[in-house]
Amino acid sequence: MNHIAALAGRSPTPWPRKRSGGAAAPRSRSLLLCMASLLAVLAFFYFSYARVSTSLLRGSLEAAAPRPSRCEPRVRALGQRFLSYVPHSGFSNQLSEFKNAIVAAAVLNRTLVVPPVLDHHAVALGSCPKFRVLDGGEIRLAVWESAVELLRTGRYVSMADIIDISSLVSSSMIRTIDFRVFASIWCGVNIDLACNNGATGESPLFASLKQCGSFLSGFSGNVDECLYSVDEDCRSTVWTYQNGNDGELDSFQPDEQLKRKKKLTYVRRRRDLYKALGPGSQADSATLLAFGSLFTSAYKGSQLYFDIHEAPKDQRIQSIIEKIEFLPFVPQILSAGKEFALTTIKAPFVCAQLRLLDGQFKNHWKTTFLTLKEKVESLRQNGPLPIHIFVMTDLPEGNWSKTYLGDLAGDVDNFKLHFLQEEDELVIRTAKELANGGHGLRVGFVPNSFARMDKLKKQCAPRKLADVLLYIEEVICSCASLGFVGTAGSTIAESIESMRKHDVCSS
Structure with missing residues (x-):
């Protein structure tokens, strides 16, 4: 503001004066000075208005999407620490990620948020071998919006509606919570309304869900004791457990030609999941630990991202790894x-x-x-x-x-x-049986305070057959x-x- 005021008080550079003398010259100088002063005053008010308007706009956006200092009391009251991740690509890849997420949740002693089955290639990660993948926040938000769209269009099917994890949950080998229950509690919205009203993405309900998804995707940054987003991906990290090689370089690195062509600076290191994100870490205190993709596959003698396939020093984790080697359909x-x-x-x-x-x-x-x-x-x-x-x-x-x-x-x-x-009768009949079965909402953690479960089961049953x-x-x-x-x-x-x-x- 002071800078603009100083500009207003500064004499403008005079225009060239007429060489022909006479009484018109003083009048011209006076007219020019008046015009310059008027322009300076107008400029002062214009820039002042623009600055105030921008400040007000920024303030309104911040008010609309506040950055909390901690989780809402309703979330903290659950007494649970959660782990989420983002499924993507085809079903087989999504199932592979689901298994990795089960292991990660067990290692870190967290309740796994069970996601929906996304449409084939509704969200694509990109290419890990070519070091060209979506960043964690981007893919988390893309999956969140895809999940909400499945709810809105009546096509939501949980991974637990298709894959039978009842024995894992009943034996307390893992703890799970359905995404719909999790989103209802965390975002403070009635997901059952989202399932039933077919409202557009512009409705207040979906606006609230979108805002909540943006926060949980990590776009507002990490929030102490509330959210920690894991942004290390397959370009920089291979997660391990009790391998004794924490911090070592992985055998697969970008080659020099790729580094020069893509201007890459990535270095892939093997990191112990428990040491990096478990007790004593910044991530451990967060109520929600939000991963991006957990997809992995073998490549050039290494795993692209997740390399926990045995845990001989931890019998509990070893039992889970053996159990999930094969997860049957329902x-x-x-x-x-x-x-x-x-x-x-x-x-x-x-x-x-x-x-x-x-x-x-x-x-x-x-x-x-x-x-x-x-x-x-x-x-x-x-x-x-x-x-x-x-x-x-x-x-x-x-x-x-x-x-x-x-x-x-x-x-x-x-x-x-x-x-x-x-269109065969057997396929249609099975899809109807799955819709009525509602396995996803019948397994996993549901807080005693969550009173809408019966309504959620009824309203969120798929309107369109899976x-x-x-x-x-x-x-x-x-x-x-x-x-x-x-x-x-x-x-x-x-x-x-x-x-x-x-x-x-x-x-």
Whole structure:
């Protein structure tokens, strides 16, 4: 302000004066001085108004989204410390993250916030090997908004609605809380209204949820004893536990060419999860510990982010790791898959899981079909005909012509193909049973003060049936007594192999 006042009092640089003398010159100088003074006064009021307006606007925004010094009393009163993370990409990747989150929550003695199952690739992390991923705050907010959208459109399905974790929770191996219960308490809103009214994102309810999501994503920074956001990601960190290599460089680092091309400064270190975020750390006092992605995979002899696959020095954690090696689907899905195998196929069969259209797989049709052809020819030479084949593929049937699938479908004397579709009665019936089952809201921590559970179960039951086709197909493939042919590198194939290893079909 003083700076502007000083400018107003300063004499302006005079315009060039006329060289012709006379009485007009003094009058011109006076007129110019008056005009300059008027402009200076107008400038003073303009900049003063702009500065005051900006200050008021900033103040109103801060009032709308305050940065709390601690958690709301209702949150602190729960007596729980929570851990959240963000699922992303396809279902198999989301399940892998869920398992890692269970381990992390157990190591850090926290209650795990169980998220929804997101639509396939609704949120993508990016590429860890190329050091090009979303920052923690960005991906946390993207997942939060996706979860709220699932609530708004009546398509919300919890991971615990699909994967059976009841034995883990009932045995107190882990503690969990459903995201809907967690958000209701933490954000102070009636999630059951969000599930039922179909309001737009501009409504006050959704505005409150968005504001709460922004805070929990860490955009306001960490808040002592309330929120700690874990912003270390796969570009800088590999989480370990009791490996004795805390702080050491990981074997996988960005190569020099990538560093120069992308101007990277990242150095990947192996860090002990318990030492970094457990007792005695700044993070330990926070009511909520918010991770970003917890997805990991093997790459160049290392794990991209999470490398806790055994804990021989901690029997409790070791038991949990062994328990979650295989997490089954809920009973309704298992029953549906077995029913199809027994009552529709009604014969020994081989399963072919052919991923042909997504990502890297669209470039490997020849290899994928060759593996299946070798398996089928072996069966044709040694077994009774026709050979029953259950086909699980993302290639629409209308596009099977001029492919090996088309050849199999046309040879009705030697092969009988079976497949399942979204509109089949079995799929629709199973989706309805899942909606009525509400497993996600029946397991986990619910505070005694939370009086809306019955209403939440009723209002948040999906209005649109969940897409359960993939899960039923995986169970059917686990029942294939003549063998299984999966697409190399597919996480879906890995999931089916795990189910077959644990003999799900006969259990």
